[in-house]
Every structure is written in C-alpha cells, then in structure tokens.
Amino acid sequence: xxxxxxxxxxxxxxxxxxxxxxxxxxxxxxxxxxxxxxxxxxxxxxxxxxxxxxxxxxxxxxxxxxxxxxxxxxxxxxxxxxxxxxxxxxxxxxxxxxxxxxxxxxxxxxxxxxxxxxxxxxxxxxxxxxxxxxxxxxxxxxxxxxxxxxxxxxxxxxxxxxxxxxxxxxxxxxxxxxxxxxxxxxxxxxxxxxxxxxxxxxxxxxxxxxxxxxxxxxxxxxxxxxxxxxxxxxxxxxxxxxxxxxxxxxxxxxxxxxxxxxxx
Amino acid sequence: xxxxxxxxxxxxxxxxxxxxxxxxxxxxxxxxxxxxxxxxxxxxxxxxxxxxxxxxxxxxxxxxxxxxxxxxxxxxxxxxxxxxxxxxxxxxxxxxxxxxxxxxxxxxxxxxxxxxxxxxxxxxxxxxxxxxxxxxxxxxxxxxxxxxxxxxxxxxxxxxxxxxxxxxxxxxxxxxxxxxxxxxxxxxxxxxxxxxxxxxxxxxxxxxxxxxxxxxxxxxxxxxxxxxxxxxxxxxxxxxxxxxxxxxxxxxxxxxxxxxxxxxxxxxxxxxxxxxxxxxxxxxxxxxxx
Numbered sequence: 001x002x003x004x005x006x007x008x009x010x011x012x013x014x015x016x017x018x019x020x021x022x023x024x025x026x027x028x029x030x031x032x033x034x035x036x037x038x039x040x041x042x043x044x045x046x047x048x049x050x051x052x053x054x055x056x057x058x059x060x061x062x063x064x065x066x067x068x069x070x071x072x073x074x075x076x077x078x079x080x081x082x083x084x085x086x087x088x089x090x091x092x093x094x095x096x097x098x099x100x101x102x103x104x105x106x107x108x109x110x111x112x113x114x115x116x117x118x119x120x121x122x123x124x125x126x127x128x129x130x131x132x133x134x135x136x137x138x139x140x141x142x143x144x145x146x147x148x149x150x151x152x153x154x155x156x157x158x159x160x161x162x163x164x165x166x167x168x169x170x171x172x173x174x175x176x177x178x179x180x181x182x183x184x185x186x187x188x189x190x191x192x193x194x195x196x197x198x199x200x201x202x203x204x205x206x207x208x209x210x211x212x213x214x215x216x217x218x219x220x221x222x223x224x225x226x227x228x229x230x231x232x233x234x235x236x237x238x239x240x241x242x243x244x245x246x247x248x249x250x251x252x253x254x255x256x257x258x259x260x261x262x263x264x
Numbered sequence: 265x266x267x268x269x270x271x272x273x274x275x276x277x278x279x280x281x282x283x284x285x286x287x288x289x290x291x292x293x294x295x296x297x298x299x300x301x302x303x304x305x306x307x308x309x310x311x312x313x314x315x316x317x318x319x320x321x322x323x324x325x326x327x328x329x330x331x332x333x334x335x336x337x338x339x340x341x342x343x344x345x346x347x348x349x350x351x352x353x354x355x356x357x358x359x360x361x362x363x364x365x366x367x368x369x370x371x372x373x374x375x376x377x378x379x380x381x382x383x384x385x386x387x388x389x390x391x392x393x394x395x396x397x398x399x400x401x402x403x404x405x406x407x408x409x410x411x412x413x414x415x416x417x418x419x420x421x422x423x424x425x426x427x428x429x430x431x432x433x434x435x436x437x438x439x440x441x442x443x444x445x446x447x448x449x450x451x452x453x454x455x456x457x458x459x460x461x462x463x464x465x466x467x468x469x470x471x472x473x474x475x476x477x478x479x480x481x482x483x484x485x486x487x488x489x490x491x492x493x494x495x496x497x498x499x500x501x502x503x504x505x506x507x508x509x510x511x512x513x514x515x516x517x518x519x520x521x522x523x524x525x526x527x528x529x530x531x532x533x534x535x536x537x538x539x540x541x542x543x544x545x546x547x548x549x550x551x552x553x554x
Binding site: 038183188196 | 321323324327328331332335338340342343466469470473474477478481482486487492496531534
C-alpha cells in the first residue's frame with residue numbers, strides 16, 4: 001500500500017473547496033422557499049407597513065424619501081440574517097446529525113473548511129439581498145449611485161456575518177444556543193443599527209453607542225452606495241469592516257485548526 | 265456491549281422455552297379506560313406537559329418575544345419621530361404597545377401548538393399520545409389550552425416589560441381578557457391544524473412566514489386601518505387578526521377601528537369552526553394514524 005503523503009507547502013485543495021462551497025449553495029437553493037422567499041416577504045412587509053400605514057411615502061429622512069432610505073437598510077438586514085443563518089445552521093446541523101465527519105475526513109484543511117462554509121453563507125446572504133432588491137423595485141426605485149461601495153459592503157458584511165455564524169455554529173451544542181445568539185445579539189444589533197431611522201435623530205448617548213455597533217457601519221455604508229449620504233464617514237466604515245473580516249478570519253481559522261468542539 | 269453480546273446466545277437459546285411456558289391470555293374484550301365521560305386527568309396531564317414544555321426554555325419562549333417586541337417598540341417610535349407623534353388621536357407608543365403585545369401572543373400560541381405537534385410527529389413520540397386513553401377531545405384540550413396558555417403568559421410578561429417605556433393599563437378589562445383568550449385559542453387551533461398538516465419543519469415555517477406573519481403584520485398592529493386607502497381598508501376587515509388586535513387595543517385605549525360586536529362574533533365563530541375542524545381531523549387521525 002502506498003504511503004499517505006501530507007500536503008506540502010501552501011497548496012490549496014481547490015477542488016475540495018469548490019465542492020464544499022457548492023454543497024453549501026445547493027442547500028440554500030434547495031430550500032429557496034425558506035432561505036430566499038421568507039426574508040423577501042419579511043422585507044416587503046416592513047416596506048408595506050411603513051409606506052401604506054405610517055405615511056412613510058411623504059416623509060423625508062436624510063434628504064431622501066423615507067422608503068428610499070428604508071429600502072437599502074431592509075436589504076442589508078435580510079442579508080446579514082441570511083449569511084449568519086447559512087453558516088451557523090450548516091455547522092450545527094452537521095454536528096447534531098454527525099454528518100460533520102464528512103467534512104472533517106476529506107483532505108480539507110482549516111482554511112478550506114472555513115472558506116467553504118463562509119463563502120457558502122455569504123452567497124446565501126448575497127442571493128437574499130439580490131432577490132430583495134429586485135422585489136422592492138415595483139414599490140421603491142433603488143439604483144446604486146456607487147456600485148463599488150454597494151458591492152463592497154454587501155460582500156464584506158456577508159463574510160463578517162458568515163464568520164460570526166461559523167463561530168456560533170462551532171460554539172453551539174443545540175438549537176437553543178443558536179436561537180439565543182440570534183434573538184439576543186444579531187437581531188437587536190441589526191434592528192438598532194439604523195435600518196429604520198437616521199442615527200442623527202437619536203439622542204447623543206445612543207448615537208455614540210452606535211459607533212460601537214459593527215452593523216451600523218454595514219448598513220450605513222451600504223445605504224451610502226444608494227443615496228450618497230451616510231451618518232458616519234464611509235472610509236471609517238470600510239476600515240472597520242475590513243478589520244473585522246481579518247480578525248474574524250483568524251479566529252475562525254484558529255478554532256477550526258484546533259478542532260474546537262469539532263474533534264474529540 | 266461486549267458483555268451483552270456474550271450473553272445473547274444463551275438468551276436466545278432460552279427463548280423458545282420461555283415462549284412455550286408463557287401463557288398468553290389476551291383480555292377478552294379490550295375495554296375503554298373507565299374515566300367517565302371525559303378523561304379529565306389525562307387531559308390535564310397533557311395540558312401540564314405542554315405548559316412544562318415551553319416553561320423549560322423560557323429564554324426562547326418568553327424572553328425572545330419580549331426582546332423582539334421591545335425592539336419593535338423602540339424602532340417604530342424612533343423611526344416615526346417618537347413620542348411626539350400620535351396615531352388615532354393617542355400617543356404612538358400607547359397605540360403600538362397593545363398591538364405588539366397581542367401580536368406576540370398570537371405568534372407564541374401558534375408556535376407552541378404547531379412545533380409541539382410536528383416535533384412529536386417527526387421524533388415518533390406522537391405514539392405516546394395516541395396510545396394513551398385520550399380521545400380527540402382530550403387531545404384538543406391539552407394542545408389548545410397549553411398553547412393558549414403560552415400566548416397568555418407571553419402577553420403578561422410583555423405587558424410588564426413595556427411599562428418602563430410606556431404606561432399601558434387596561435380600561436375595559438373584559439375586552440382585554442376576551443380578545444386575549446379568543447385570539448390565543450384561535451392561533452393555537454391554527455397551530456394545531458398546521459402541525460397536523462405539516463410533514464416537516466419547513467412546512468411549519470412556510471405557514472408561519474407566508475401566512476401568519478403577513479396576516480399579523482398587516483392587521484393593524486402598527487397603524488390604525490383608518491389611515492389605509494380604500495381597498496386596503498376593506499381587505500383589512502376580512503382579516504380575522506384585525507379583529508383580535510383591534511378589540512384587544514380597544515380594551516386599552518377605548519377606541520376601535522372596526523365594529524366591536526362584529527369582532528367578538530367573528531372571533532367566536534372562527535374559534536368554534538376551527539375547533540370542530542381540528543376535532544374532526546384528530547378523530548379521523550389525519551396524518552397521525554396510518
């Protein structure tokens with residue numbers, strides 16, 4: 001029998017990475033009703049509630065009609081939830097069903113493991129965002145002014161949330177844990193990050209607190225790409241998000257490399 | 265394990281003898297468990313099990329809806345210009361709070377009945393219920409009142425939780441109680457129906473995402489339907505959730521969008537019809553028995 005060779009150098013198992021990624025994306029598409037349509041309906045409901053009933057159509061926030069202000073925020077909220085859910089559910093499901101072994105046994109290193117999962121989660125987030133953007137067009141016209149910034153914030157935020165999801169999935173040992181993280185951290189942070197209002201209308205203390213909320217930069221920057229106006233400096237937002245991506249990547253990589261809650 | 269398998273051959277060797285010596289005397293006539301007209305004890309046990317089930321995970325069942333509702337309260341008041349604004353002649357927060365409370369109650373009641381049933385079906389523990397001397401009426405009592413209890417407890421928790429931000433107190437306590445109970449039961453019945461019909465969790469979340477949430481969102485939780493343009497105003501009147509929210513809110517602010525008597529009748533009729541449907545489905549074992 002031939003000897004097994006460890007991988008040499010920094011080669012990447014592209015084929016394995018692609019396969020893992022494809023598996024993650026297939027899950028998202030296979031359950032499109034739950035993964036894509038549900039967030040879309042939720043986004044449209046928020047839009048409807050605000051515009052039909054609260055007289056949102058005539059209000060002006062940050063110099064633009066309220067719906068134009070609200071639209072990008074709702075899209076971003078859908079995106080962050082989807083990316084987080086994509087990565088976290090995939091890991092926890094694997095752990096609970098025992099199918100995680102199918103990802104641990106193949107020749108996939110920690111980098112490939114992390115990359116496959118977070119790119120899969122991020123893709124779900126971006127799919128949701130695209131679907132939501134298209135679905136909102138009949139009600140509010142959202143055209144990017146700075147497509148580069150829209151793209152950057154979309155992709156980078158999806159990655160950040162997918163990595164947070166990966167960490168949460170690794171840490172959680174049952175569904176309750178995941179639901180708790182979702183209910184008590186992700187949802188409040190996303191809700192209070194300025195999706196529904198300009199932070200300029202907030203009292204001083206709240207506004208300062210917002211600068212410590214990473215979701216604020218994601219939504220603010222993403223919206224800047226659409227309306228050309230932001231509450232915080234866009235370059236600060238880009239820097240914060242890039243730093244987050246790097247730090248979280250290292251954390252994820254380290255956790256997976258040491259097999260945190262994955263290997264006995 | 266090795267020990268067990270070591271003993272196994274011996275065991276199986278003894279088996280024929282064992283069965284030969286065993287005198288099987290089947291009961292001549294399987295009798296209905298003598299519990300009277302209604303197996304109260306069994307129904308109570310099932311009810312108690314349903315309540316214990318959600319009390320065991322309060323973070324998910326009570327605290328999470330509370331946080332979500334408080335977030336809605338914060339976001340809507342901030343986004344809509346806060347305390348200065350008013351809706352239907354009363355301050356926005358006083359208008360919003362009752363709507364948010366009953367929306368959370370309804371969603372909790374639905375979630376409890378549907379998830380309990382689908383979990384039992386998927387894990388196979390439903391057989392523990394079908395085997396027991398519980399008729400469909402007793403099953404209904406356990407499931408529906410268990411779920412409605414969760415709705416009511418959620419409502420009570422929320423009512424306390426919103427007090428620091430907005431002072432809401434019932435004006436017409438009878439209306440508050442009636443609508444709280446009727447709406448919780450309505451959603452518990454819908455949850456039971458959903459749980460019976462669903463074959464996997466996806467089905468339940470589809471019902472929740474595409475039916476319950478839209479109906480709850482568009483029923484006047486966040487706004488007075490008087491503000492709606494013509495056709496939407498008419499459509500709202502066809503939404504049973506609207507009557508639940510409107511009547512419940514009337515109990516707090518003394519002002520309703522729709523006709524209260526109509527609302528009471530609609531809720532009673534819907535509860536009754538759903539109860540009969542669920543009872544029938546349980547009796548024929550719809551998707552429960554092979």
